[in-house]
Amino acid sequence: MxxxxxxxxxxxxxxxxxxxxxxxxxxxxxxxxxxxxxxxxxxxxxxxxxxxxxxxxxxxxxxxxxxxxxxxxxxxxxDMGEVKDWMVDNQLGRRNLNPDQMSYYRGVKYLALKNSKGGYKNVLSKGQNELSTSEMLAEQFKVSESTIKRDAKFAEGVDIIGKSNAKLKFQILSGQSKVKKSDIQVLTEHKDPDRLTFKNEADLFNKAKVIRDEILDDVESKIKDVQKKKIETARAVLAEKEPAFLDRDDRLKKIKGMIVSAINKAINEKDTGAIKELKKLIDRLEKELF
The missing domain is CATH 3.90.1530 (Conserved hypothetical protein from pyrococcus furiosus pfu- 392566-001, ParB domain)
Known part of the structure; x- marks a missing residue:
């Protein structure tokens, strides 16, 4: 010294x-x-x-x-990365951290380990599987693995806020802010988080709500797409079986139309699947006629 x-x-x-x-x-x-x-x-x-x-x-x-x-x-x-790792460990070793600060530093540590060479490698003994980064930290800090992953999102969100408003970041981690943890975590779901800026708590709340609404809209859109595909598939199956519920002349007309459609699809789109379907339709036509 x-x-x-x-x-x-x-x-x-x-x-x-x-x-x-x-x-x-x-x-x-x-x-x-x-x-x-x-x-x-x-x-x-x-x-x-x-x-x-x-x-x-x-x-x-x-x-x-x-x-x-x-x-x-x-x-x-x-290097600087090793310095920051030491600083985080030093903070985590102190007893005067509030819950948000502890969550933040656990999250920072998780992200640092996860991003360095694919994550933490810790073999318990020969023949056993390696612990994942979240499992290792969960064991170290006596919390659940899901808590560690939520900590990581919290840390990411806090750092996103700090880029444009260091004062607000300090207020959050010092317990002076009333911003919900969930509003901070959802910031990581933004398409371009580096472009986010925050004037104050109200601004953060509003932007978190917008992000949450966009996520909900995206989920609803995907659900509708899945439902639409299911309906289309059901209609295709029904269309294939429909001739059985018609009288003979109408069934022949229906099969004829399906054969023409399959031929056009095979020729115009070079669709081999349409050729296979065409063979099935010709077999069906033969059964109807003879």
Missing amino acids: VESSPVTVLKALKEFIVPLSKEEFSTLEQNILSQGCRDPLVVWQRPDGSNVLVDGHNRLKICQKHDLPYKIKKVHFA
């Missing part, structure tokens, strides 16, 4: 972790003023020699404000 060494603060890392509330920051400041900065700042020493701050942004701000000494602890990281 080195005392009061210069550190570099990156905006991307500073904003990655949910900031303290005014009350929490004030409490930390009073503790440092009375007891000093006891916990070292964690830094990532990059190849260029710079010490990038990974943990301790609030402590550094307070120490610089009051000209207090601090210590740093250098930790090796391969």
